[in-house]
Amino acid sequence: MALDFSVKLGPLELSTPLMTASGCSGYGKELDRYHDLACYGALVGKSISRKPRLGNDYPRTAETAAGMINAIGLQNEGFDAFVKNTLPKMRGFGPKAVVNVVGHDFDEYVWLCERFDAEEGIAALELNLSCPNVAEGLQFSSEPGPCEKLVAACRKATQLPIIAKLSPNVANIASIAKAAEAGGADAVSAINTLVGMAVNWRRKEPLVANYTGGLSGPAVKPVALRCVWQAANAVKIPVIAIGGISNADDVLEFMVAGASAVQLGTILFVEPDAGQTIYNGLKERMLDAGVKRIADIVGTLKQRA
Amino acid sequence: MPTTERIKLLHDVAVTRRTDFGHGYFELYLDAPELAREMSAGQFFNIRVRSELFPLLRRPFSSFDLLKDARGKPVGVSILGHTVGQGTRMLAGMGEGDRIHLNGPLGHPFELPENPDTRILMVGGGIGLAPFLHSIRQWAPEKRDLMLLAGGRSQRDLGFMKRFANSGANILIASEDGSVGVKGRVTVLLEAELKALKGKPAMVFTCGPWAMMDAVAQICLQAGVPSYASLESIMACGYGVCNGCVAKVKEDNEHGFRYAKTCVEGTVMDCSRLIW
Ligand SMILES: Cc1cc2nc3c(=O)[nH]c(=O)nc-3n(C[C@H](O)[C@H](O)[C@H](O)COP(=O)(O)OP(=O)(O)OC[C@H]3O[C@@H](n4cnc5c(N)ncnc54)[C@H](O)[C@@H]3O)c2cc1C
Ligand SMILES: Cc1cc2nc3c(=O)[nH]c(=O)nc-3n(C[C@H](O)[C@H](O)[C@H](O)COP(=O)(O)O)c2cc1C
Ligand code: FES
Numbered sequence: 001m002a003l004d005f006s007v008k009l010g011p012l013e014l015s016t017p018l019m020t021a022s023g024c025s026g027y028g029k030e031l032d033r034y035h036d037l038a039c040y041g042a043l044v045g046k047s048i049s050r051k052p053r054l055g056n057d058y059p060r061t062a063e064t065a066a067g068m069i070n071a072i073g074l075q076n077e078g079f080d081a082f083v084k085n086t087l088p089k090m091r092g093f094g095p096k097a098v099v100n101v102v103g104h105d106f107d108e109y110v111w112l113c114e115r116f117d118a119e120e121g122i123a124a125l126e127l128n129l130s131c132p133n134v135a136e137g138l139q140f141s142s143e144p145g146p147c148e149k150l151v152a153a154c155r156k157a158t159q160l161p162i163i164a165k166l167s168p169n170v171a172n173i174a175s176i177a178k179a180a181e182a183g184g185a186d187a188v189s190a191i192n193t194l195v196g197m198a199v200n201w202r203r204k205e206p207l208v209a210n211y212t213g214g215l216s217g218p219a220v221k222p223v224a225l226r227c228v229w230q231a232a233n234a235v236k237i238p239v240i241a242i243g244g245i246s247n248a249d250d251v252l253e254f255m256v257a258g259a260s261a262v263q264l265g266t267i268l269f270v271e272p273d274a275g276q277t278i279y280n281g282l283k284e285r286m287l288d289a290g291v292k293r294i295a296d297i298v299g300t301l302k303q304r305a
Numbered sequence: 306m307p308t309t310e311r312i313k314l315l316h317d318v319a320v321t322r323r324t325d326f327g328h329g330y331f332e333l334y335l336d337a338p339e340l341a342r343e344m345s346a347g348q349f350f351n352i353r354v355r356s357e358l359f360p361l362l363r364r365p366f367s368s369f370d371l372l373k374d375a376r377g378k379p380v381g382v383s384i385l386g387h388t389v390g391q392g393t394r395m396l397a398g399m400g401e402g403d404r405i406h407l408n409g410p411l412g413h414p415f416e417l418p419e420n421p422d423t424r425i426l427m428v429g430g431g432i433g434l435a436p437f438l439h440s441i442r443q444w445a446p447e448k449r450d451l452m453l454l455a456g457g458r459s460q461r462d463l464g465f466m467k468r469f470a471n472s473g474a475n476i477l478i479a480s481e482d483g484s485v486g487v488k489g490r491v492t493v494l495l496e497a498e499l500k501a502l503k504g505k506p507a508m509v510f511t512c513g514p515w516a517m518m519d520a521v522a523q524i525c526l527q528a529g530v531p532s533y534a535s536l537e538s539i540m541a542c543g544y545g546v547c548n549g550c551v552a553k554v555k556e557d558n559e560h561g562f563r564y565a566k567t568c569v570e571g572t573v574m575d576c577s578r579l580i581w
Contacts, residue, residue: 026546030569033311033544046548055564061541061549066359068541072548075564218358246358269542270353270363272408273315 003286004293005279007041007261009238010186012124012161014041014096014261017251017294018275021242021265022046022100022126022165023072027090034272039279040095044263045086047102047128050111052078062198062207067219067244068266069196071210074102079112083119096123098163109140109150113157125160127151127185130167130192141167141192144179151183163240166190166231168220173227174234181235189240189263190227194220217266218244225257232258232299246274248281258299314410314544316340316350320403321381326464329388330432331397334372334381335405341379343410344368346440347510347535347573350409351543352384354395363408364392365540365568367436367512370468371443385435385465411543412572415440415510415533417449423506425449426530427474428495428521430456430513431463436535438469440510445473452477452498456491456517460484492520499528510535510573522576532576536567545569553580 005016019042025031027045037043055075062069077086090097099122103109109127116125129150130141139146151164164180166173168191177188193214198207206212224243232239241259245251246267254262267274282294291297322334340350351363369385388397399405415436417425425444427437434455441451451474457463459482466485469476477494478486487494491513499507509532511521518534525532538550551564552571555578562580565571 023548024546030545034314035311052558054560055548055551058551058564059539059549060551061539061547063360063362063541066361068362070541070547070549075548075551217361266361266541269547270358270361272542272544272546 001287001292003283004295005282007295007298009163009240009260010161012096012186016041016279017255017261018279019098019240019261019263020044020268020275021263022128024265024268027086028093028095029089031268031272031275032093035276037093037095037275039275041261042096042098042123043090043093044098044100044126045090046076047074047100048076048079048082048112049074049102049104050079050108052076052081057209059208060210062213064196064198064215065219067215067217069198069208069213069215070193071208071213073210079115087119087121091121097121098124098126100126100128100165102128106150106153110153110157113154113160117158117160122160124163124186125154125158126163126165126189127154128165128192130165130169141176142170144175147176148179148183151180151185155184161186163187163189165192166227167192168223168227168243169195174230177231177235177239181237185237187238187240187260188231188235189242190231191220191224191243194223216244218246220244221250225254228254228259229257229301248278248285251278251282252285252297255294255297256299256301258301260295260298312343313339314408316407316409317404318407320399320405321401323400328461328464329397330462330465331386331388332369332383332465332468333386333396333399334383335407337381337407338379340368340407340409341371341382344371344382344439345410345414346443347415347436348410348412349543349572350407350411351540352396353406353408354392356406360392362541363543364396365537365543367535368439369435370438382439385432385438387432408543412568413570415535415573417444418506418508418531420506421447421449423450423508424502425451426495426498426507426509427451427453428456428491428509428511428513429453430491430517431458433513433517433535433537434465436512437510438472441469441472441474451475454479454491454494454498455486456480456494456513458482490520491517492524495521495524499524499530509533511576512537519581522579522581526577533573534576534579536572536574538567538572540568543568554578555580
């Protein structure tokens with residue numbers, strides 16, 4: 001049986017529903033050392049800001065139960081260096097290149113969208129509305145009004161497909177997803193990390209220098225699944241699932257709950273070849289369940305009578 | 306679209322033996338011929354202790370010994386472990402037939418200076434001595450002038466030093482309580498050795514607790530001897546994608562430094578480039 005892995009996220013067509021998650025896959029170079037990246041429909045790079053960002057003090061990561069906390073502080077080389085040195089390489093690995101952008105403020109997001117619009121070979125922009133490690137991003141991800149206004153301004157600034165990346169650290173994620181849709185986003189992705197904390201009581205110190213950080217990994221999967229389901233029920237645009245996805249069954253659970261594609265994050269730290277393993281696992285599961293087109297299972301969660 | 310030369314980095318390997326040195330120190334022998342051929346001294350690998358996702362992250366380890374068969378063919382590597390938490394406790398309970406999964410070799414190795422007369426001073430503290438047995442195994446056949454300065458709190462923390470016997474380096478030991486070797490810190494040995502050089506070229510490699518490496522770096526900078534530290538930062542990925550494992554490296558920018566990923570730019574770093 002010939003299997004069809006292709007998915008459509010509005011104007012963005014992907015050869016497989018697998019993507020990498022921002023900040024967990026560099027810009028492709030390191031993953032490419034492990035295997036051919038054809039199993040991915042797209043690579044999503046770490047957040048890029050207008051100017052280089054130094055990042056937070058060390059220590060930046062701490063392991064927790066079936067998860068981890070990070071407070072990297074959005075360290076990145078900034079727009080100019082990225083476009084000159086990194087983007088050309090990122091385009092060359094096979095999968096489509098999605099650029100994730102982050103701003104200190106409204107104007108920085110718009111500036112970035114305008115400038116990336118003029119660059120070649122970018123498949124979409126993902127707006128990081130929701131990084132918990134910098135104060136500025138917060139209102140765009142937690143209040144429908146500012147979120148819609150920002151997405152609408154980005155929409156005007158670029159022809160590229162826009163993915164609005166949502167935070168789980170909100171009272172009502174459905175309302176934020178709707179605001180992103182109303183602002184003109186082509187898709188939403190969820191979730192970014194949950195704000196968390198880890199402490200060493202003997203040393204009386206936080207385990208990351210920033211005190212708090214973002215929780216990710218298998219531990220957050222149930223929260224992510226709930227968010228994706230709520231968002232998918234609230235909007236007509238496609239939803240991309242992120243959060244603790246570690247194997248092919250996880251991918252299919254999210255797709256049944258309403259996700260059109262998924263991103264692999266923390267699992268890549270443990271299994272740099274997770275994309276390949278999961279792709280093979282999906283093939284097996286699809287053959288087993290008689291699913292020819294993976295897109296057919298999106299949003300098939302049964303309504304309880 | 307293969308753009309990169311790929312070497313095998315993911316290895317499912319069997320433990321062939323465990324030795325205990327007491328007080329939480331142990332050695333695991335691994336059946337890993339490919340790694341034994343590929344690894345250079347100073348590199349590390351990242352160990353997945355079990356296939357479940359708890360504990361989640363891999364644990365970074367140096368290669369301790371380079372294992373060869375009777376004919377000198379590389380058959381594996383060993384790790385020297387110290388039990389400090391859940392991952393190392395699981396490793397300490399392993400034995401023949403258990404399997405672990407390795408990602409490596411990772412990071413940049415120690416690089417020897419060209420001049421073969423350079424005295425190579427290896428300064429290790431506690432578990433930070435681990436990379437130096439592999440170093441000696443690799444460099445002794447090249448007839449290098451090798452000296453190992455080993456420090457620890459007490460004899461209990463240096464039980465594994467017997468594995469360095471007849472390895473081909475001169476060895477001096479210092480312990481803080483004087484239970485083995487000279488009483489005091491390893492930096493006292495280093496200062497004496499640097500004085501004794503009398504103009505002979507030297508290079509220092511160090512690995513151990515941050516405070517010790519800092520002291521070693523300051524002594525070497527003052528003495529004008531090039532020094533390199535193998536940094537052991539907390540890592541999430543170990544191969545350059547998470548930006549977690551950073552150290553401050555001097556840089557001509559508004560801050561005077563940048564954060565460098567030690568897992569890919571190091572873990573061996575030029576001490577004079579670091580902000581300590
Ligand atoms: C490049 C490198 C080489 C190393 N080589 C050796 C070696 O040869 N022998 C040895 O015994 N130890 C070595 N270490 C330290 C070793 O990785 C840690 O002791 C180990 O990860 C602790 O795991 P745990 O689960 O027992 O401790 P826990 O405290 O339960 O670990 C919790 C988390 O913190 C991380 N962590 C804790 N302590 C350290 C540490 N000192 N360095 C880095 N990460 C840490 C763990 O990886 C894990 O993610 C090395 C570390 C690095 C970075
Ligand atoms: C170390 C680390 C760095 C991250 N950096 C970014 C980032 O720069 N931009 C962003 O939008 N998300 C970032 N994220 C969030 C991930 O993209 C993802 O949304 C989150 O980790 C949940 O997925 P996971 O559980 O599969 O990791 C980062 C996550 C981690 C663990
Ligand atoms: S540990 Fe992830 S970049 Fe070094």
